[in-house]
Amino acid sequence: MTEGERDQRLLDPEAHLLIVEDDGEMRLLVSRLLREAGFRVSGARDGREMFEVLANAAAPVDLVVLDIMLPGASGLDLCRRLRAQSAVPVIMLTARGDETDRVVGLEMGADDYVAKPFAPREFVARVRAVLRRARADLGREAAARRLRFAGWTLDVKARELLSPAGAVVDLSGAEYDLLLAFLEHPQRVLTREQLMEVAKRRMSVEASDRAVDVQVSRLRRKIEPDDESPPIIKTVRGSGYVFVPAVSRE
Numbered sequence: 001m002t003e004g005e006r007d008q009r010l011l012d013p014e015a016h017l018l019i020v021e022d023d024g025e026m027r028l029l030v031s032r033l034l035r036e037a038g039f040r041v042s043g044a045r046d047g048r049e050m051f052e053v054l055a056n057a058a059a060p061v062d063l064v065v066l067d068i069m070l071p072g073a074s075g076l077d078l079c080r081r082l083r084a085q086s087a088v089p090v091i092m093l094t095a096r097g098d099e100t101d102r103v104v105g106l107e108m109g110a111d112d113y114v115a116k117p118f119a120p121r122e123f124v125a126r127v128r129a130v131l132r133r134a135r136a137d138l139g140r141e142a143a144a145r146r147l148r149f150a151g152w153t154l155d156v157k158a159r160e161l162l163s164p165a166g167a168v169v170d171l172s173g174a175e176y177d178l179l180l181a182f183l184e185h186p187q188r189v190l191t192r193e194q195l196m197e198v199a200k201r202r203m204s205v206e207a208s209d210r211a212v213d214v215q216v217s218r219l220r221r222k223i224e225p226d227d228e229s230p231p232i233i234k235t236v237r238g239s240g241y242v243f244v245p246a247v248s249r250e
Helices: 003-011 024-036 047-056 075-085 099-107 120-143 173-184 192-206 209-223
Strands: 016-020 040-044 063-067 090-094 112-115 146-149 152-155 160-162 189-191 233-236 240-243
Touching: 016 024, 016 047, 024 040, 024 063, 024 120, 040 047, 047 063, 047 075, 063 075, 063 120, 075 090, 090 120, 112 120, 146 173, 152 173, 173 192, 173 209, 173 240, 189 192, 192 209, 192 240, 209 233
Parallel strands: 016 040, 016 063, 063 090, 090 112
Antiparallel strands: 146 152, 152 160, 189 240, 233 240
């Protein structure tokens, strides 16, 4: 083990990873790779075993590596169910490299998407990057549990957006990240380049100006009920977007 690898182990003190993969040989390969990188690893063959581990593991699961092609419920279905009840980070792992599958997985709330076969060092680096982002999110949750704007409330801990009437509004993972970025920088112009960095968390290297515009448009439709209402996200021609309302923290 090199000095750099020893240092990296200290940065990931026994993070607990759950590998959901029905192929025993692949599950063993991924588990061994991650254990050698310094992680604690549990395995599951399907959704039933996944939820059993999540509910009964002695140590909380810090990240789920979830294969798409599983017996019974698919990885996409399991990701949707998991995201409805937990904010645990998810990396989708699959032999299918189709862009549509990748986008669907990310829209279901996955934090990253890795196609098999993968380079071991790159895969471990992606796991660590997702864990770092999750820890940064926990830091934000400790600083503010709720963010309020124009009658709306974003519950950061629950990852829920509540309308002025108190109804829960469904957000995709990308929409949530985008809204959180706006709420952390209200009444300031955010360029498309800055928002692309946020989008890359969900879209990997495929994020583009067009992808950002699409996500902003979708978010607007959810928080700006009609064209007569005052704009919440305003377009700044040639620059980007600005979140208009003031934001309060609790």
